[in-house]
Amino acid sequence: MSSLIAVKDLVKIYYMGDVEVHALRGVSLNINKGAYLAIMGASGSGKSTFMNILGCLDLATSGEYMLDGVNVNTYNKNELAALRNKKIGFIFQSFNILPRTSAIENVELPLLYNAVINAKERREKAFNALKSVGLENRIYSLPNQLSGGQQQRVAIARALVNDPVVIMADEPTGNLDSKTSYEIMEIFQHLNCQGSTIVMVTHEPDIAQFAQSNVIFRDGKIIADQLVEHKKNATEELKKLIENTQEIVSQ
Amino acid sequence: MLGIIIGVASVIAMLAIGQGSKENIKQSISSLGTNTIMIFPGAFNQAGVRMGAGSVSTLKEEDASIILKRCDLVNHVVPVVQRMSQIIYGAQNWRTSVVGSYADYFIIRDLKISAGNIYTDADERSAAKVCVVGQTVVTNLMGDGADPIGKTIRINSIPFRIIGLLEKKGQNSFGQDQDDIIIAPFATVQKRMLQTLNLNSIYASAISEEDISAATKLIKPIMRESHKLPPTDEDDFTIRTQEDIANIFGSISQVMTILLASIASISLLVGGIGIMNIMLVSVTERTREIGIRLAIGAKGSDVMLQFMIESIFISVIGGIIGITLGILISNLVARFGGWPISITISSILLSFLFSAAVGIFFGWYPAKKASSLNPIDALRYE
Numbered sequence: 001m002s003s004l005i006a007v008k009d010l011v012k013i014y015y016m017g018d019v020e021v022h023a024l025r026g027v028s029l030n031i032n033k034g035a036y037l038a039i040m041g042a043s044g045s046g047k048s049t050f051m052n053i054l055g056c057l058d059l060a061t062s063g064e065y066m067l068d069g070v071n072v073n074t075y076n077k078n079e080l081a082a083l084r085n086k087k088i089g090f091i092f093q094s095f096n097i098l099p100r101t102s103a104i105e106n107v108e109l110p111l112l113y114n115a116v117i118n119a120k121e122r123r124e125k126a127f128n129a130l131k132s133v134g135l136e137n138r139i140y141s142l143p144n145q146l147s148g149g150q151q152q153r154v155a156i157a158r159a160l161v162n163d164p165v166v167i168m169a170d171e172p173t174g175n176l177d178s179k180t181s182y183e184i185m186e187i188f189q190h191l192n193c194q195g196s197t198i199v200m201v202t203h204e205p206d207i208a209q210f211a212q213s214n215v216i217f218r219d220g221k222i223i224a225d226q227l228v229e230h231k232k233n234a235t236e237e238l239k240k241l242i243e244n245t246q247e248i249v250s251q
Numbered sequence: 252m253l254g255i256i257i258g259v260a261s262v263i264a265m266l267a268i269g270q271g272s273k274e275n276i277k278q279s280i281s282s283l284g285t286n287t288i289m290i291f292p293g294a295f296n297q298a299g300v301r302m303g304a305g306s307v308s309t310l311k312e313e314d315a316s317i318i319l320k321r322c323d324l325v326n327h328v329v330p331v332v333q334r335m336s337q338i339i340y341g342a343q344n345w346r347t348s349v350v351g352s353y354a355d356y357f358i359i360r361d362l363k364i365s366a367g368n369i370y371t372d373a374d375e376r377s378a379a380k381v382c383v384v385g386q387t388v389v390t391n392l393m394g395d396g397a398d399p400i401g402k403t404i405r406i407n408s409i410p411f412r413i414i415g416l417l418e419k420k421g422q423n424s425f426g427q428d429q430d431d432i433i434i435a436p437f438a439t440v441q442k443r444m445l446q447t448l449n450l451n452s453i454y455a456s457a458i459s460e461e462d463i464s465a466a467t468k469l470i471k472p473i474m475r476e477s478h479k480l481p482p483t484d485e486d487d488f489t490i491r492t493q494e495d496i497a498n499i500f501g502s503i504s505q506v507m508t509i510l511l512a513s514i515a516s517i518s519l520l521v522g523g524i525g526i527m528n529i530m531l532v533s534v535t536e537r538t539r540e541i542g543i544r545l546a547i548g549a550k551g552s553d554v555m556l557q558f559m560i561e562s563i564f565i566s567v568i569g570g571i572i573g574i575t576l577g578i579l580i581s582n583l584v585a586r587f588g589g590w591p592i593s594i595t596i597s598s599i600l601l602s603f604l605f606s607a608a609v610g611i612f613f614g615w616y617p618a619k620k621a622s623s624l625n626p627i628d629a630l631r632y633e
Binding site for chain 1: 540552
């Protein structure tokens with residue numbers, strides 16, 4: 001299998017006044033097409049920094065980053081913007097969808113910055129993306145009329161709408177309860193089955209069990225890269241959770 | 252948007268009120284007759300002894316019409332004949348100054364009628380025996396509060412019908428009673444009373460105060476040519492203007508101009524700061540939105556374009572509402588405050604362009620700053 005993402009000796013140093021903070025101290029990793037990777041680690045271990053660099057939101061201090069055959073380090077700001085637009089779908093912990101803007105307009109947003117798509121196609125693609133996350137009935141809802149899980153699903157639809165080569169999720173379940181988290185994981189597993197590559201940061205071990213493999217960060221370095229032995233199926237887990245809840249309620 | 256509306260409206264209202272006051276003051280000063288130009292006959296000169304202004308009779312009625320025709324900085328020119336005469340009404344008599352001039356004399360001297368009418372051009376052509384009298388004349392001949400209209404008085408034994416009463420003016424700055432006067436058509440006084448071709452003076456009014464000195468310079472050669480004076484001869488006439496009053500007028504108008512300019516710049520400054528704050532705050536609080544747009548693939552230029560269009564839109568709409576509101580406020584002040592206003596195109600343009608420029612700049616600047624951030628920094632902005 002060919003590597004979709006290849007990073008080598010990635011270093012990131014933040015300067016807080018006079019103090020240098022070494023967020024990443026030489027990270028190397030290959031991610032294949034069709035992979036479903038969960039990045040774990042305590043806070044401050046560098047996993048979010050790594051994610052931002054993978055998502056082309058930030059640039060590394062040194063090291064190499066090849067994404068889908070292009071050398072990201074040589075790109076300027078505008079080229080990086082185009083890269084984010086076409087190749088990456090980014091999902092945030094705090095959803096980051098525009099307030100006072102309907103679900104479908106939020107999903108259409110990345111397509112607005114893609115000149116080759118006209119208004120009709122844009123609406124169609126956005127609707128299909130919302131349908132794939134099960135929100136086809138709420139397309140004109142505003143973010144404040146949606147629950148946290150629904151808002152995150154709008155964000156996922158937005159990440160999907162441009163057919164990215166990789167979906168990156170930075171703690172996508174961090175602000176959600178376990179039931180909603182499982183629903184989001186169900187969507188991720190479904191997307192992965194259809195061939196999407198997913199990179200996800202999480203600090204919840206049970207969420208990481210839904211991925212194919214786990215990478216563990218500590219102090220800016222990868223300390224473990226292992227396959228998940230007993231991969232959980234989100235649909236089944238969700239069913240179990242609902243049954244448990246009903247039992248508790250009936251007792 | 253509110254900042255722009257209030258900024259534009261306040262500038263327009265302040266300028267309208269200021270400009271109105273300036274024009275009001277200008278008008279009151281003009282009514283003193285500051286734009287009057289007086290031409291008197293020259294000095295009698297025999298063997299080097301000169302007899303003082305008015306000692307020769309050189310002015311003719313034609314001079315007035317030539318000046319009116321050839322000098323376009325004056326709008327009214329009248330010939331004046333004047334003589335102290337004995338007036339008889341019933342058993343009373345009184346000596347006063349009788350002035351003969353065209354009806355335009357009332358306009359030049361800013362004389363108003365409190366009862367009756369002034370004489371017409373037809374009266375002038377037929378040398379009608381009609382006259383307009385001052386209040387002092389009426390009081391002395393007929394008693395206080397009498398109605399003189401329609402009564403007949405005798406001036407040098409010639410009967411004149413009174414057709415108008417002058418509005419009371421009181422004394423002038425030299426203690427002369429301005430109401431002690433009788434004014435009659437030029438032809439009547441000249442032909443019927445005095446049988447003379449010589450004028451006592453010619454009165455002209457310049458179009459505006461600023462034109463007085465230019466008009467004076469124009470009149471001089473016209474008069475010389477009309478009198479066929481060789482270049483070596485002295486002028487056989489003197490031109491006088493009310494220079495001291497004109498000077499006061501000039502300095503008051505200068506003070507008003509400075510006052511207006513400072514009002515305008517202060518209100519522009521205050522309005523500008525209001526607009527600046529609102530635009531700065533509203534764009535800065537959208538830094539997160541800019542971060543989101545950058546994160547999903549917007550280029551810096553895309554974000555800039557969006558915010559430029561938004562601030563232009565807000566500035567233009569706010570400016571238009573502000574102009575409307577400013578005109579409305581000015582008119583309210585005019586109606587309920589009884590204050591004169593004058594809304595000028597330049598004040599509208601000035602306030603609108605300034606506000607739009609401030610609004611667009613302070614919409615553009617924070618957007619520029621935010622869109623040049625790393626997307627991740629813009630997203631973290633609180």
